[in-house]
Amino acid sequence: MRRIHILCVEDEPEVLEAVVRDLAPFEEVFPIEATATADEARRVVRDVILPRGELGLAICDHILPGEDGVSFMVHLHAQEATRATRKVLLTAQAGLQATIVAVNQAALSHYLAKPWNPDELVAVTRRLLTDYVLETQTNLYPFLSLLEADRLTERIRSGPLPGDE
Template identity: 45%
Template sequence: MNKYLILCVDDEREVLDSVIQDLDCFEEHFILEAAESVQEAKALIEESRQEDIKLALILCDHIMPEQTGIQFLIELNQDMQTKPTRKLLLTGQAGLEDTVEAVNHSSLDFYIAKPWQGDELRNIVKNQLTTYMIENEMDLMPWASMLETERVFEAMAKHRLDYGE
């Protein structure tokens, strides 16, 4: 199986720790990293690229010191290597205008309001990772047991029909 990264970005350490704790169930199959700034996130993404690890999903806060989360997600969407990445905004402070900008630039796949519920966050992340794998991974069978099984099997069946395999 290819290596994939889930990256969580928030400038508040307690929030970041809480998100990582809620998502630690994905660590068996994904690399789970945390960054306290956009600069740190960019360094982790570059490091992953060099190790041929794809950024499958980024969960990003909006209000951060050097660059907003939405600006960062738009930037990632303009890079061909991170365009397929599922982009989630986890914030309590993004205004409607900022959110609309992200949606209009196709840079936001899901919006999660703070405070969040752990089960809800895990389900959203599982759904987004399933979408990512269906769109970007040829061999879906290894992912069937850990992601949304029914959707993975439907995609495999469709792939067989489309390509006559």
Template identity: 40%
Template sequence: MQQLLILCVDDEREVLDSVLHDIMSLSPPFVIDGAQSVAEAREAITDFEQQGGKLALILADHIMPDELGIDFLIDLNHTANTEAAKKILLTGQAGLHDTIEAINRGGLNYYLAKPWTQELLLNIVIEKLTDYVLEHCDNPMPYAQVLDGARIFSHVGQHRMDIKS
């Protein structure tokens, strides 16, 4: 089973800690990491890939000191090794133009406004991670316990039927 990374990026430590806390139930099987800047996030992705892992999902704030979250998501969407990652913008400050840019050029999979509830955030992350493993993992079954098990079982069952046909 390939190691998959969930990376959360927010320059405010309290917000970052809250996001990490809200999704911690997904570890294991996912590796969950946090970064307080885009530079730190890039480094975390590179280090994880060098260990043979893949970025599966990124939650990024928009307004950060050195680089905007939307610009970072656009870069990830145009890089071969991170293009497939699910991208969630978690912010309270992105305007309509920035959000449209993230959708059109950044492969944005979801926009979540601050403040959020733990239940909503976790449900969105589970939905997007389920999409990811069904699209990119040969065997999604190891993830069924923490993701949308019904969708995974249905997908596996349907693909078995396709193989037999």
């Protein structure tokens, strides 16, 4: 099965570890990849995630060594394979200009300010991954126990009823 991945980009190791820890409940269904720079993230997306599956959610810090988070997101949005990917900016210091670029050119899905509330991070992740699977997946059953079951159920119930063959 092609699995849907979560990508976290954050240069401070402790912060990265905390984000991954908060997202641990999703790991069973959505493998998590963690990287420290945008450069490394590009490589991971190209060589690790896309060959095996798809990228459902990218959570990025803005200020990173080298390429910044917003420009990485714009790059993701420009590519066919990662256009539907939901993008979250998790940062303390993205200026107005960078945020505008992120919204307009990378279809930013959510802005989380540091320090974040773990429950909020989990709720946002759950909501955005639900959006993503509703948009891209036909078999929704594998996600019923982790994501927003109400919305997934609604979609399954509103489709035509299958008959037995």
